[in-house]
Amino acid sequence: MDSIPFRRQPTWYGGRGLFAIQDIPQGTLLHTCPAPYASVIYRVFRKEVCGLCFAYAFDARRNAWNIKLEAGSGVWFCSETCRDDWIRDENVGQLVEAMNGAIDRLAKSMEKRAAGKVVLPVSLVKPMTQEDIDLAWAAAEDASLRTDTQPGWDPVLDEMELDTVRFVMSAIVRRYIQDSAQIAPLFNSWADLLELQNNELQFYRGRPSALASHLSIYTFVRRVVLSIPALAPYLATSEMVRAILARDPGNVFGMYEMNEEGDSEMLGWCMYVSASYFNHRKCYSFFFFYLHLSRAIDCAPNIRKERSGRKLLFYTTRDVALGEELCINYIDLKDNVTERRNQLAANWYFDCVCDRCKKELETKEKETIS
Structure with a gap:
């Protein structure tokens, strides 16, 4: 896109978020974080993870990388x-x-x-x-x-x-x-x-x-x-x-191996500052002095992230309307509502009240009563 299609602004529930300043089609590469502000590769993986692009040697069917700087x-x-x-x-x-x-x-x-x-x-x-x-x-x-x-x-x-x-x-x-x-x-x-x-x-x-x-x-x-x-x-x-x-807590991203076989090894962690403004929650936004009611942003977000080397790429998962907050998921969306909400409360310090969570909680409560 020729210009940045979103802006950073305060949210109604506290903190800041990223909001669309125009309609954005599904599948749009919305934002690229070229490099983390801070990062660390776990010491046990230092020989196996490239210090620049974070490539994992095992993904290339290698035991370790052999190109290094001077000893030590x-x-x-x-x-x-x-x-x-x-x-x-x-x-x-x-x-x-x-x-x-x-x-x-x-x-x-x-x-x-x-x-x-x-x-x-x-x-x-x-x-x-x-x-x-x-x-x-x-x-x-x-x-x-x-x-x-x-x-x-x-x-x-x-x-x-x-x-x-x-x-x-x-x-x-x-x-x-x-x-x-x-x-x-x-x-x-x-x-x-x-x-x-x-x-x-x-x-x-x-x-x-x-x-x-x-x-x-x-x-x-x-x-x-x-x-x-x-x-x-x-x-x-x-x-x-x-x-x-x-x-660090609540604002960093795990560095995982890039395999397509399910479970991935966590190799370290990174702080991508701009990426941390993508929130995970239902939201409403004030836009150009008008109250704009956005579509629900819940545990089915409108943005997905993808790592390419040391870059983080963010794509829209559906059409996004002007004024809507841009949100990613922080957790495994296959978990049940209790597990999701517990993880979000423990690691990101908020109680998720998205439509999906509310509906699943209501269903769970009815099942308990019956």
Whole structure:
């Protein structure tokens, strides 16, 4: 299409969404996310997943990719073209190499000496408040500043926490690259990322132990950045790490192998900022000062997503009317209504009230009564 056929605007139920500003035919390639703002390939898959296009070696009937940077870089590629493009576009100033090396060295050094986890200055017995969270982050920031000059205590992270460190660091590197170039793709800047829903309070209330984990991750990231001066300004406070971690839950996409045989292995996760504005819910929208009642957007969405390498592509699944919200599904639509609603509440922090869910709940209630 010659112009962008949608706009980002507030929704009536909170947050932001994408709304059609013209009628859009079925099958239209509506939007392309060329690359994630932040991403991580699980460490166990690093030799099997291309660092640029995310191609999975097993899909190509290979056990692993054999094209890599120098030893210890932690990045493998499916082709020399991907390697060269990655060096040009992603490894500006060899920052990613420096980052991966610093993470691996620090992780090994932590294993060799006594270390622990961040001790929260708040009680987890009562429901967590925003004040509790702010206090904990302030205490961690103060402690991390002291360990910068007096090394000796550092948290030991498990494998998932180390992967989260790599995810956070990839976002910091992305911001550095965009700031240095003074240009960012549409809907994929740091400012755009900050407009994503902040799920910090809901996430920590549902998973209280995650707060201590995130504070340990922040402390570790601070230590990593000590060896990468170009990134140090972004860690002067905890603000950037906290902002990334607050938007990770509910706003990221799993990176799956691209097979056509059913179950797919999750290889890592990515944050595509513009893609996160595609919601999953029934909605009504205000459009050009008129109240426009859209068709129901429910657990049968009007947009489908498709991964092509590192790109995410979004197509309309039916004709979409002007003013209608553009929605994708977040879950397996074959699940029953209870499973769907539980997943959406636990992982995306809302109760789905779409027409399909309401009808299935009514049917379930009638069956229970009878």
